[in-house]
Amino acid sequence: MNFDLTDERQMLQDGLRRYLADAYNAGARKSIDEAEVGFSEDIWNSLADMGVIGALFSEEEGGFSGEGFDIALVFEEMGRVGAQDPLIDTAVLGGGLISILGNGGQKDLVEAIITGSQHLAFAHGEPTSRFDLSNVSTTAKQSDEMYVLNGRKAVVVNAPSSSHIIISARTSGDTTDTSGISLFLVKSDADGVTRRSYPLVGGGHAAEVTLSDVAVQKDALLGVEGEAFDAISAVNAKATLAICAEALGLMESIKTLTNEYLKTRKQFGVPIGKFQALQHRLADVLIEIEQARSAVINLAGHLDAEASVRDVHVSATKNLIGLTARLVAEEGIQMHGGIGMTMEYDLGHLAKRLTMIDHRFGDTDYHMERFIELAVA
Amino acid sequence: MDLNYTEAELTFRDEVRAFIKAKLPNHLVDRSKQGKSLTKEDFEEWHAILNAQGWLAPNWPKEFGGKAWNAVERHIFEDEMTKANAPRVVPFGLSMLGPVLQAFGTKEQQDYYLPRILNGDDWWCQGYSEPGAGSDLASVRTSAVREGDFFIVNGQKTWTTLGQYANKIFCLVRTSKESKPQKGISFLLIDMDTPGIEVRPIVLIDGTPEVNEVFFDNVKVPVRNLVGEENKGWTYAKYLLTHERTNIAGVGFANAGLENLKRIARLEQSSGKPLIANPYFASRIARVEMDLMAMSTTNLRVVSSAAAGHAPGAESSMLKIKGTVIRQEINALTRTAVGPYAMPFASEALEEGSNVEPVGPNYAAPATAQYLNNRKLSIFGGSNEIQRGIITKAILEL
Numbered sequence: 001m002n003f004d005l006t007d008e009r010q011m012l013q014d015g016l017r018r019y020l021a022d023a024y025n026a027g028a029r030k031s032i033d034e035a036e037v038g039f040s041e042d043i044w045n046s047l048a049d050m051g052v053i054g055a056l057f058s059e060e061e062g063g064f065s066g067e068g069f070d071i072a073l074v075f076e077e078m079g080r081v082g083a084q085d086p087l088i089d090t091a092v093l094g095g096g097l098i099s100i101l102g103n104g105g106q107k108d109l110v111e112a113i114i115t116g117s118q119h120l121a122f123a124h125g126e127p128t129s130r131f132d133l134s135n136v137s138t139t140a141k142q143s144d145e146m147y148v149l150n151g152r153k154a155v156v157v158n159a160p161s162s163s164h165i166i167i168s169a170r171t172s173g174d175t176t177d178t179s180g181i182s183l184f185l186v187k188s189d190a191d192g193v194t195r196r197s198y199p200l201v202g203g204g205h206a207a208e209v210t211l212s213d214v215a216v217q218k219d220a221l222l223g224v225e226g227e228a229f230d231a232i233s234a235v236n237a238k239a240t241l242a243i244c245a246e247a248l249g250l251m252e253s254i255k256t257l258t259n260e261y262l263k264t265r266k267q268f269g270v271p272i273g274k275f276q277a278l279q280h281r282l283a284d285v286l287i288e289i290e291q292a293r294s295a296v297i298n299l300a301g302h303l304d305a306e307a308s309v310r311d312v313h314v315s316a317t318k319n320l321i322g323l324t325a326r327l328v329a330e331e332g333i334q335m336h337g338g339i340g341m342t343m344e345y346d347l348g349h350l351a352k353r354l355t356m357i358d359h360r361f362g363d364t365d366y367h368m369e370r371f372i373e374l375a376v377a
Numbered sequence: 378m379d380l381n382y383t384e385a386e387l388t389f390r391d392e393v394r395a396f397i398k399a400k401l402p403n404h405l406v407d408r409s410k411q412g413k414s415l416t417k418e419d420f421e422e423w424h425a426i427l428n429a430q431g432w433l434a435p436n437w438p439k440e441f442g443g444k445a446w447n448a449v450e451r452h453i454f455e456d457e458m459t460k461a462n463a464p465r466v467v468p469f470g471l472s473m474l475g476p477v478l479q480a481f482g483t484k485e486q487q488d489y490y491l492p493r494i495l496n497g498d499d500w501w502c503q504g505y506s507e508p509g510a511g512s513d514l515a516s517v518r519t520s521a522v523r524e525g526d527f528f529i530v531n532g533q534k535t536w537t538t539l540g541q542y543a544n545k546i547f548c549l550v551r552t553s554k555e556s557k558p559q560k561g562i563s564f565l566l567i568d569m570d571t572p573g574i575e576v577r578p579i580v581l582i583d584g585t586p587e588v589n590e591v592f593f594d595n596v597k598v599p600v601r602n603l604v605g606e607e608n609k610g611w612t613y614a615k616y617l618l619t620h621e622r623t624n625i626a627g628v629g630f631a632n633a634g635l636e637n638l639k640r641i642a643r644l645e646q647s648s649g650k651p652l653i654a655n656p657y658f659a660s661r662i663a664r665v666e667m668d669l670m671a672m673s674t675t676n677l678r679v680v681s682s683a684a685a686g687h688a689p690g691a692e693s694s695m696l697k698i699k700g701t702v703i704r705q706e707i708n709a710l711t712r713t714a715v716g717p718y719a720m721p722f723a724s725e726a727l728e729e730g731s732n733v734e735p736v737g738p739n740y741a742a743p744a745t746a747q748y749l750n751n752r753k754l755s756i757f758g759g760s761n762e763i764q765r766g767i768i769t770k771a772i773l774e775l
Binding site for chain 1: 535579580581645646647648649655657705712713718719720721722723736745748755757760
């Protein structure tokens with residue numbers, strides 16, 4: 001048993017933490033929020049140069065490692081500064097799907113992702129599918145040497161900046177069948193693809209993607225027709241780990257800000273941290289964050305286990321992170337008082353980004369239900 | 378013990394309902410249901426309708442144009458209004474300053490200001506909190522120094538709600554530093570047009586500029602604008618806060634929010650069923666509904682006791698805590714209910730008069746903004762920590 005980072009990971013963590021603390025300085029957030037794409041191209045390129053994107057892929061895939069602990073490490077650091085770079089969308093989901101399913105030519109995209117020159121989005125969720133991974137009503141019908149796609153994809157994060165979108169569509173079966181789902185790598189500006197773009201509460205941008213008679217060549221198919229579900233589950237597990245680790249970083253920073261505030265904010269002639277009512281609440285926050293850290297480690301350590309084991313940890317971790325995130329965001333704001341509710345102070349962005357994490361890859365109720373199915377019932 | 382309203386109370390309730398049906402404009406209800414912010418004109422329109430009925434300041438004594446309703450009548454009125462999604466009455470002039478002037482103002486101040494509040498000539502805002510004086514309100518530092526017939530005011534107020542619409546501000550200012558902090562505070566009425574005043578918006582985490590900072594740089598205020606006696610302002614401030622605490626439980630808001638939540642949970646699909654049929658989510662709705670049922674009765678117990686002449690003390694602290702926690706839970710469940718469509722930042726679609734189509738279903742657009750905005754409920758008007766402190770001291774005597 002050893003919970004220490006390897007030397008390589010320690011170096012990556014140190015370098016990344018130093019870089020991000022500098023890149024996300026006080027003035028950076030405003031210019032990032034005002035940028036058209038919702039993140040900074042400069043920071044993105046630096047992350048690529050530092051090997052941060054490569055750390056999310058195995059050597060076989062063209063990266064450096066790509067294990068659960070690498071993903072957890074990178075995303076915790078991103079979370080600490082409230083970074084809103086689309087690493088999950090471009091690398092974990094987009095790059096991940098192509099690595100698993102892509103053929104030789106398609107895999108060239110992974111190299112472009114690792115070097116920072118390519119952005120991707122995964123258009124899977126639909127307006128009424130909520131968090132069900134197998135709920136796909138977008139259709140892909142074969143005609144001659146083409147597939148023709150029709151449907152609507154909801155809240156496709158990073159679609160506005162992506163040159164290509166991976167679209168899930170049903171080639172056979174009923175709306176919620178796991179079999180019959182296929183993936184297509186489609187150019188964002190293809191005929192029939194429309195993107196309605198908008199900013200997100202937690203930072204970054206997304207789009208509603210409408211597909212009307214989008215005709216793609218057969219070579220746009222990723223993997224085998226109708227058999228994409230297992231790959232979708234696998235990248236979803238990886239992305240869940242990433243977002244949970246990000247939540248952990250956000251929670252650590254909120255705790256630190258709140259701790260500092262309790263030491264410096266004076267009311268009734270003393271720092272408010274002298275009041276035991278607040279001391280004990282921050283102690284509870286600390287305990288729950290340590291639980292969250294253990295949950296993230298559990299998932300990171302089981303990411304490559306067989307699906308049935310992996311998914312127990314996916315649900316256990318995401319449920320616990322969801323509950324803890326709400327506690328930490330709400331207590332952070334409450335213990336700050338009014339200042340915690342302002343856009344100008346860092347806490348606001350961190351708390352919002354943390355709160356929104358329960359709205360991606362399944363919320364606490366979804367994972368409670370799933371955990372009961374997989375591990376309890 | 379009788380949990381039912383009396384005949385007279387029921388008649389009164391029907392009268393309120395009939396008024397709402399006849400006079401509450403649909404466009405204001407729609408805007409409130411869609412979670413859109415109201416403009417100054419919206420509030421003024423509704424105030425004028427209520428004023429024409431004589432119901433704008435029903436808690437005021439009759440001699441000042443009120444109805445002198447008792448606590449039960451006020452409760453019925455507020456309950457029906459919130460259930461009907463009527464705009465809230467802006468409280469600063471009507472519920473806060475009005476009662477202070479009636480109790481402590483000069484005849485001249487009463488004759489001048491009170492009719493102007495009713496007629497909508499003045500929009501008041503509240504100059505209480507400062508950057509260093511939040512929960513610890515008695516530590517206000519904005520100073521007022523007497524020079525002849527004027528006070529010269531210097532300092533800064535903050536969290537001034539809807540100050541951008543106001544032409545007047547009532548302020549707690551420091552007129553003496555000699556004894557304990559509570560004893561050197563005065564209550565001043567200040568015209569926002571006076572040279573030296575600057576209002577700067579504070580943008581909150583939901584993206585709205587609802588509150589402001591107000592800066593005072595050598596602002597000349599006539600001595601006749603002092604309310605009551607110099608250095609006795611803390612007494613008036615506390616008096617005002619007890620009036621601020623009417624309807625503190627927010628039962629009507631909670632009921633309206635719960636109805637909206639259930640409507641959304643019936644429309645949202647989860648695993649091929651309506652979300653409301655999901656036992657995990659349904660049990661969380663049930664939990665908050667049961668809490669609300671009990672809290673409504675706690676509220677009525679306090680209201681009846683107040684109607685019988687007992688001034689609510691620490692009981693209102695209990696109602697504030699329970700009421701805000703319930704409303705915040707309803708907001709959190711509503712955010713959860715809309716799933717991924719909680720993520721789009723929809724501030725444009727929520728602006729009044731906006732034609733921007735929301736990204737997801739109409740009901741989803743305001744969910745996150747309202748959740749974030751209502752984190753304020755447990756912070757303002759005496760944070761829930763301060764309320765617990767009041768209960769600890771006043772009831773538990775610890």
